Amino acid sequence: KMSQWPIFREGRLGGGVLFEKVEKRYRPFNSLASRTVGFINEDEYGAGIEYSFNNYLKGKDGKALFQRLAGGSWKPVFDAEDIKPEDGYDVITTLDVNIQDVAETALLRQLEARDAAFGSVIVMEVKTGKIKAIANLQKNKSGRGYGENYNFAIGDQGNTEPGSTFKLFSMLTLLEENKISLDEKIETGNGVHRFYNQVMRDAKNGGYGTLTIREAFEKSSNVAISKLVDEHFGSSPSKFMGYLEKVGLNEPFDFQLAGEGKPFFKKPGEKDWYGTSLPWISIGYESKLNPIHTLALYNAVxxxxxxxxxxxxxxxxxxxxxxxxxxxxIIRKQIASEKTIKQLQELLEGVVVRGTAKNISNAEYSIAGKTGTAQKLENGQYTRKYYTSFAGYFPADRPKYSMIVVIDSPTGFAAYGGDVSAPVFKEIADKIYALDLELNPNSQAQIVSAQPNSALPFVRAGKAEEIHQIFEKLGIKASPTQPEDWVKVVANDNKIDWRINESDPNTVPDVSGLSLRDALFILENKGIRVNYQGKGLVKSQSLIPGSKLEPNTIINLELG
Structure with a gap:
């Protein structure tokens, strides 16, 4: 057929076609974790995994002899000294694509709602240190939309004053030195306390008055924590700062990605150390940490x-x-005594049950963590912009995942860690908990159950390939379909019938009968935001299947 093309009518020298090999990058998950996956250009400038592991990935170039022909084309000349190119190695990551998708979706939603500058999320396995998700989104230079342009979770630009999440470290030092008991009381007065020529303030106007130390941590009282640290370490600040090395926060982790930020802490006796340094460091100021360093501390607890x-x-x-x-x-086998660790765990659970993050407490599973809100330092002055965060782990009684969420410069009312970052933590944790059968074996209900008046098991809906595997185990006949199809299933006498459950790209899909995992996959890949309640399979959905899909659509699912 090509010989009939008009371009060939001009004869051997007047027309023809040249084929050129063009390499194009294929991203099976589009922009998901794009900064973490990274890139490298021809000048060997890059970022992420591709840059950091380029020596393994790039392989080796080959060498061959070519002859230049008339017209500028090249013809290979086969030679015994030709060197064949070698493919590079493959890199296998710890990332979970489902958790990564959930993390990016939840973070983006809050960044847009709060018109924030940037945000990061890291999800990690408690017992292994495996990172299951890293999300970094920053407002585009145009001011419209967000992109993954820098890894704030790891890189130097994400190195910032951590704020109140650092109070966990301060409590560790006080408890390890047997300086306090959690039920003793401390006076915070009207929420204002002077250290030399500087004034420390609590977030609550009028202060908290008299609190137990447990309550002071749960309410995140700046005055209480800084007074305690100054009272017990003011004469020996080096002892307080020495705990940074004991817990492993004084140096970078030599993380696998290039560009890890270096923790920064002032040192007693140096020219930039003042009488006010210790109180402010104790509540997360005059120091710098990356989100990944803060998370490592919470993961250790x-x-x-x-x-x-x-x-x-x-x-x-x-x-x-x-x-x-x-x-x-292992960085440190034991950062504190068993007694201290148990007390710190109690404190972090109390923050969610009674304190600044009680808005994310729920009956399904327990969360432990700490809110953080730090004023932004710009041009040497603290501003009314905030760096908000929430670091913690779940389930609190049998931790499997730790997580940190940071959101920079959110706008609007109540721009604190408990109001901005903690809800993102809970949204991600909710979905992980629902999808993880090890944590929540009842979340998917029964994929296969007994149909009334029939001994034949049935599956309501799902991915054809996965359902086929169930049927093969049970020895059940089923009408054929393509393995990539989504299907609805009906049991008829001694066999299973199913129908294709696909939808037009511009219409709302039917997710009834699906597990939450499958429903989230289908809906979120269409750009639909999902709210759900209950456990099990999807019983009902708020939008009619087949109806027109509008931008920024939200759907409510009822599980049962």
Whole structure:
């Protein structure tokens, strides 16, 4: 057919076609985790995994002899000295694409709602240090929309004053030195306390008055925490700062991605150390930490005192051959005594039950964590802009995941960590909890159940390939379909019938009968925001299947 094209009518020298090999990058998950996956250009400038592991990924160029022909084309000349190119290795990460998707979606929703500058989320396995998701979104230069342009969770630009999440460290030092008991009382007065020529203030106008130390942590009283640290370490600030090395926060982790920010802390005796330094450091100012460093501290408390090095790449392979493996690495075997760790766990649970994050408490599972709100320093002055955060872990009674959420410069009323970052933590945790059968074995209800008046099991809906696997195990006949299809299922006598459950790209899909995992996959890939309640399979949906899909659509699902 090509010979009939008009371009060939001009003869051998007058027309023809040249084929050129063009390489194009394929991203199976589009922009998901794009900054973490990274890039590298021809000048070997880049970021992320691709840049950090380029020596393994790039392979080796080959060499061959070519002859230049008339017209400028090249013809290979086969030679015994030709060197064949070698493919690079494959890098296997610890990321979970479902958790990554959930994290980015929840973060983007809050950034848009609060018109914030940027935000980050890290989700990590408590017992292993495996990072399951890293999301970084920043407002585009145009001021419209958000993109993943920098890794604030890891990089130097994300190194900032942590705010009240650092109070966990201050409580660790006080408890380890046996300086306090959680039920003793401290006077915070009207929420204003002077240290030399500087004034410390609590967030609550009028102050909290007399509190127990437990209540002071739960309410995040700046005055209480700074008074306690100044009283017990004011004459020996080096002892307080020495705990940074004990817990492993004084140096970078040598993280697998290039560009990790370095923790910054003032040192007693140096020219920039003042009488006010210790009180302000105790509540998360005059110091700098990356989100990943703060998360490692909270993960250590969840892990009963063992601090692990977070890691993102678990293996480098070629085919079935493993070139290099990475695993769990302990930074500090025990950052504090067992007694102190148990008390810190109690404090973090109390923050969610009674304190500044009680808005994310729920009956399904328990969360432990701490809110953080730090005023932004610009041109040497603290402003009314805030760096908000929430760091913690869940379920609190048997921790599996730790997480940190940071959102920079949110706008609007109540721009504090408990109001801005904590709800994002809960949204992500809710979905992880619903999808993780190990945490919540009842969340998916029964995929296969007995149909009334029939001994034949049935599946309501799902992915054809997965349902086929169930049927094969049970020895049940089923009408054929393509394995990639979404299907609805009906049991008829001694066999299963099913129908294709696909929808037009511009219409609302039918997700009834699906597990929450499958429903979220279908709906969120269409850009639909999902709210849900209950447990089990989807019983009903608020939007009619087949109706026109509008921008920024929200759907409510009832599970049962």
């Amino acid at each position: 969840a892990n009963n005192g063992t601090m692990l090095k977070p890691y993102l790449v678990q293996a480098i392979v070629k085919g079935n051959t493993i070139e290099k493996e990475y695993g769990t690495e």
